[in-house]
Amino acid sequence: MAALIGRDLLGLADLSPTELQEVLQLATQLKSKQLKLRCNKVLGLLFSKASTRTRVSFTVAMYQLGGQVIDLNPNVTQVSRGEPVQDTARVLERYLDILAIRTFAQQELESFAHYAKIPVINALTDLEHPCQILADLLTVQECFGNLAGLTLTYVGDGNNVANSLMLGCALVGMNVRIATPNGYEPDSGIVEQARAIAGNKTEVLLTHDPELAAKGSNVLYTDVWASMGQETEADDRLPIFQPYQISEQLLTLADPEAIVLHCLPAHRGEEITEAVIEGSRSRVWEQAENRLHAQKALLVSILGTD
Ligand code: CP
Ligand code: NVA
Helix, strand or coil, X not given: CHHHCCCCECCHHHCCHHHHHHHHHHXXXXXXXXXXXXXXXXXXXXECCCCCHHHHHHHHHHXXXXXXXXXXXXXXXXXXXXCCHHHHHHHHCCCCCEEEEECCCHHHHHHHHHHCCCCEEECCCCCCCHHHHHHHHHHHHHHHCCCCCCEEEEECCCCHHHHHHHHHHHHHCCEEEEECCCCCCCCHHHHHHHHHHHCCCCCEEEECCHHHHHCCCCEEXXXXXXXXXXXXXXXXXXXXXXXXXXXXXXXXXXXXXXXXXXXXXXXECCCECHHHHCCXXXXXXXXXXXXXXXXXXXXXXXXXXX
16 A cells, blocks of 8 residues: 555546555455554645535544544635635645645645645545545445446436546446436546546446436435535526436336445435435445545555554
8 A cells, every 4th residue: 555655636546446446445444453643643624615524534534543633624724815725735734744625626626736745635626526436435345245347327417426436436347327417417528537447348328318327227326416516506406407316216227236325415305315315225324434434544545554
């Protein structure tokens, strides 16, 4: 795992297939094994959007590893008063050992990584949510015992989660199908990147037909129809996205052993029904717990241990 020491994670494809598998393997070990970081390390959380899971799981992961966390809420720092990224980044690198950023533009994250010499982790941007997908793949691996050859179907908005899922599935040899309404497809650059990683080994399918996408699939996955920053579009999106709900009916088309995932927070009655999220095929709580284990493995891989 020495290969990840000191590295950034700005997008999921910053990891090679082997590095991704190693993070998942370490995450599995960390579920039952205590590990401490090399010395007292400090993680900064610079989040410009709301967060429950990512904020708390990163914080608890650092505490359990013997490190510390500073919550750099932009409202209580000079960031909200317009201090430029290049200045903030070059100051924070002198105090912190690692920085996790949640923001809107991927470009802003990349600027931080450019100006700060410490490792920078993408804790969600409009383009990607790589830490989420580490936990998702860990959950799928725990449920099925393997990843390669499985098929994951994402139904809903072609957003940050969909983008990172395409990359994650391609990296681990899973087929991925993304079913969105017309005009809400995932990022075309990431589709191309995922297809290049998948080569001719696995499928990266885009469709507007949720039933076709769900057929025989091992994993059904969804996320909110309007992401953070798109609140004003939420009402207009409701009728457009209604056919893209994960319901018991859609679930009957999937493999009988299929599991259902949702990165959370969920809107019951919109992208997923109450019956499905609370039903026997749902693994969303295990998935949420795995945020802690996966991010702990990521932190250990980047910061090193005793
Ligand atoms: N899934 C996820 O990232 O949740 P939060 O927005 O609560 O961090
Ligand atoms: N796509 C959602 C994910 C939340 C974890 C958003 O960006 O708001």
